[in-house]
Amino acid sequence: MVDAQSVKTSANVTENSQGIDAGKKIKGRKRHVITDTLGLVLAVLVTAANVHDTTGGKLLLDQLAAAHPGVTKVWADGGYQNIIFNHGARLGIDVEVVQRPRAKGFEPLPKRWVIERTFGWLMQHRRLARDYEALPQRSQTMIHWAMANKMSRELTGESAPTWRIETDIPLTPA
Secondary structure, eight states: OEEEEEEEBOTTSOGGGOEEETTTTEEEEEEEEEEOTTSOEEEEEEEETTSOHHHHHHHHHHHHHHHOTTOOEEEEOTTSOHHHHHHHHHHTOEEEEOOOOSSSSOOOOTTTHHHHHHHHHHHTSGGGTTBOOSSHHHHHHHHHHHHHHHHHHHHHTOOSOGGGOOSOOOSSOO
């Protein structure tokens, strides 16, 4: 899945690395992310918020093709334009748009909820609720760090950070 998220920046971020996402009325940066079907990050790019999703998506597809050559299909939302589909085809990646249902009211989009859940996981890390990093590369590193933290907690079966545990009961079942 591929998607982008606009986040506000703090005062220590230089003006030249920020932009304004006019659609969401946010001054800050944009996180472009590609995940696998479990919601784990495969590629990430941090740009100014005024960079269009399609432009960031093309750069992400280049990263994805280089780092994960076995990936052959990517799902995207309707915000991505034909340029990304053609670019993906040149890289051997089929980019498909997940269509919105015609019914009124809220309904989670098939497959797309996975990347939205990933953004939710990222926002659980206080440092990622706003972009505090002076350099976009550091922001990308913080996203990778947050996902490594998430994966290690899943692998160990730890549901909450250990500093919250107030008992002497061992974490592993006997």
